[in-house]
Amino acid sequence: MEPAGGYCPVYDAISVLQEKWTLHIVRALLRGPLGFNELGRAVGGCNPATLKTRLDRLEELGLVTRDVHSYMPPRTSYQLAEAGEALQRVIDAIDEWARSHLPPSPHRRAEMAQMAALPQVQAS
Amino acid sequence: MEPAGGYCPVYDAISVLQEKWTLHIVRALLRGPLGFNELGRAVGGCNPATLKTRLDRLEELGLVTRDVHSYMPPRTSYQLAEAGEALQRVIDAIDEWARSHLPPSPHRRAEMAQMAALPQVQAS
DNA sequence: CATAGTGCTATAATTAGTCAAGTGATGAAG
DNA sequence: CTTCATCACTTGACTAATTATAGCACTATG
Numbered sequence: 205m206e207p208a209g210g211y212c213p214v215y216d217a218i219s220v221l222q223e224k225w226t227l228h229i230v231r232a233l234l235r236g237p238l239g240f241n242e243l244g245r246a247v248g249g250c251n252p253a254t255l256k257t258r259l260d261r262l263e264e265l266g267l268v269t270r271d272v273h274s275y276m277p278p279r280t281s282y283q284l285a286e287a288g289e290a291l292q293r294v295i296d297a298i299d300e301w302a303r304s305h306l307p308p309s310p311h312r313r314a315e316m317a318q319m320a321a322l323p324q325v326q327a328s
Numbered sequence: 329m330e331p332a333g334g335y336c337p338v339y340d341a342i343s344v345l346q347e348k349w350t351l352h353i354v355r356a357l358l359r360g361p362l363g364f365n366e367l368g369r370a371v372g373g374c375n376p377a378t379l380k381t382r383l384d385r386l387e388e389l390g391l392v393t394r395d396v397h398s399y400m401p402p403r404t405s406y407q408l409a410e411a412g413e414a415l416q417r418v419i420d421a422i423d424e425w426a427r428s429h430l431p432p433s434p435h436r437r438a439e440m441a442q443m444a445a446l447p448q449v450q451a452s
Numbered sequence: 453c454a455t456a457g458t459g460c461t462a463t464a465a466t467t468a469g470t471c472a473a474g475t476g477a478t479g480a481a482g
Numbered sequence: 483c484t485t486c487a488t489c490a491c492t493t494g495a496c497t498a499a500t501t502a503t504a505g506c507a508c509t510a511t512g
Contacts (some may be wrong), residue, residue, distance in 0.1 A: 213423075213426035213432070215372070216426065218351045218352055218422060219352075221422065222345070222346050222348055222349075223346070224346055224499080224500075227342045231342070240460070241458065241460090250500095250501095251502070251503095253460090253500080253502095256461085274458095276509085277457090277458055277459090278458045278460070279459080290428065293421045293425060294418065294421040295338070297417045297418040298341050299337075299341075300417065301414055302337035302338050304414065305391075305410070306337055306340060306341050306344070307389060347468095348468085349469095363490080364489075364490050365489065365490070365491090376492085377469075377470075377471090377492080378469055378470075379491095380491065381468095381469090399490095400476070401479085401488080401489055402476090402477085402491075404490060453512100454511105457510080458508080459506100462504085462505085463504085464503085464504105466501065467499080467501080468499070468500080469497085469498075469499080470495100470496080471494105472493105472494095472496100473492100474492080475491085477488105478489090480485105480488100482483100
């Protein structure tokens, strides 16, 4: 699983970032630290097993830090380390690309059609 | 599988880009159009079944165009459409992040160690 | 006292991705 | 002239990743 000629950091980076939920997790944490379940909900339906796997990975890569406030009752918070926050640029780039070049999904297209059909409502 | 509050294009974008091999494919095509097997090799060993699935998806999203030059013998070339090329910004952002914040993989670390010539250690 | 919440973990089932082989025409090599 | 490789894939069997579901030990709320 290597690029044709030699090793490059971008290849590695892509391989990390393409893991399912990873970018969603980072994006959620960019707004501030969250607890485990809280994060799961923010991310939109990632199940706990996968979430734990990802968070462990992100922690070992130094993108995320885990603070255990109390064991019982359990209370933990996850937040981005510096390397994690630096992904803001990547998310921003994706954001910009999405708005200008990604065709809306069927679901969103339906929603937009609905909004367009309704009488004008002030959307700020 | 939706974010907590409403739908946003970034979420959709991330969901597309996190599919395995997708970003690798885009990155390979950024250097110019490629044939099917050629692309598979450039991408670093993606198998044909997955490659086809991804390319079909990218085509339907309008990121990639497929040109069939001849059916038999088969000759096809894949290249980025405008929306695909626009991902250059995203790749660039990942590139920059990778260089400054991603710890080298074990493999690369081994390579670098070798190059940096460990002090007084002779690997024979 | 039942219910919902915390951060997980275990098990099983589903889904996604991989591997190996094959297709059918063609060009190159033996 | 036979064999082999190459092109762009397809097929089917397999494995790895992700999911649903349940549960743990415990607190806080109603």
